Amino acid sequence: xxxxxxxxxxxxxxxxxxxxxxxxxxxxxxxxxxxxxxxxxxxxxxxxxxxxxxxxxxxxxxxxxxxxxxxxxxxxxxxxxxxxxxxxxxxxxxxxxxxxxxxxxxxxxxxxxxxxxxxxxxxxxxxxxxxxxxxxxxxxxxxxxxxxxxxxxxxxxxxxxxxxxxxxxxxxxxxxxxxxxxxxxxxxxxxxxxxxxxxxxxxxxxxxxxxxxxxxxxxxxxxxxxxxxxxxxxxxxxxxxxxxxxxxxxxxxxxxxxxxxxxxxxxxxxxxxxxxxxxxxxxx
Numbered sequence: 001x002x003x004x005x006x007x008x009x010x011x012x013x014x015x016x017x018x019x020x021x022x023x024x025x026x027x028x029x030x031x032x033x034x035x036x037x038x039x040x041x042x043x044x045x046x047x048x049x050x051x052x053x054x055x056x057x058x059x060x061x062x063x064x065x066x067x068x069x070x071x072x073x074x075x076x077x078x079x080x081x082x083x084x085x086x087x088x089x090x091x092x093x094x095x096x097x098x099x100x101x102x103x104x105x106x107x108x109x110x111x112x113x114x115x116x117x118x119x120x121x122x123x124x125x126x127x128x129x130x131x132x133x134x135x136x137x138x139x140x141x142x143x144x145x146x147x148x149x150x151x152x153x154x155x156x157x158x159x160x161x162x163x164x165x166x167x168x169x170x171x172x173x174x175x176x177x178x179x180x181x182x183x184x185x186x187x188x189x190x191x192x193x194x195x196x197x198x199x200x201x202x203x204x205x206x207x208x209x210x211x212x213x214x215x216x217x218x219x220x221x222x223x224x225x226x227x228x229x230x231x232x233x234x235x236x237x238x239x240x241x242x243x244x245x246x247x248x249x250x251x252x253x254x255x256x257x258x259x260x261x262x263x264x265x266x267x268x269x270x271x272x273x274x275x276x277x278x279x280x281x282x283x284x
């Protein structure tokens with residue numbers, strides 16, 4: 001473990017503290033699967049991360065997987081829906097709003113009610129990316145002041161000297177060499193998602209279904225279960241699956257599931273099993 005934080009020194013046979021963080025850094029001698037993650041600049045976690053797919057109308061967990069804490073939410077969330085038929089309405093917070101995740105969901109035939117990733121402004125209160133007119137077909141970008149530049153093959157729109165005399169420069173950038181806009185391969189998906197998030201129907205759907213998902217998460221971590229009981233992903237995955245199963249059974253009983261001579265059934269459907277709609281799935 002100590003070797004992760006050092007690098008060869010200038011002289012042969014010497015070492016120095018590395019001024020970087022090792023990729024996939026192991027943080028525990030007794031649990032090599034544990035990892036470090038940051039929820040924000042001031043909030044961090046060590047250990048594992050649970051990912052859930054929840055049916056938001058009922059609160060039933062349809063899939064659950066445990067990963068190291070530094071695993072990306074988006075690809076893991078897409079994996080949770082791998083066995084679902086096309087046509088789901090997928091809800092999620094901004095952690096699932098990356099371009100690659102959105103592209104994968106579209107490819108799988110699912111609609112999206114996923115919050116977009118917030119756009120930072122280079123200058124507080126200044127312009128964001130949405131204030132620039134991006135034409136992917138013409139491969140040009142026009143800034144708020146009306147300057148148009150071409151998008152380079154590497155996906156950069158460089159305004160350089162145009163920013164010097166621009167009267168809007170103070171609201172746009174602090175870079176001495178002028179504004180540079182970096183466009184990723186999923187720029188179209190991300191821009192469409194930001195526009196979609198302003199639709200009142202999107203906002204109403206998100207407000208309607210998100211609370212039930214948060215409630216399911218609260219049930220999962222209640223009673224001190226935010227902390228895992230074992231070491232290693234394999235054993236803790238079994239513990240997560242067992243707890244999810246128990247929570248789902250309790251939820252079904254609350255919804256009316258009962259046991260008769262014919263077996264488990266709904267009060268008005270003796271002899272038949274419960275039917276749970278899978279049309280709306282939220283990943284959290």
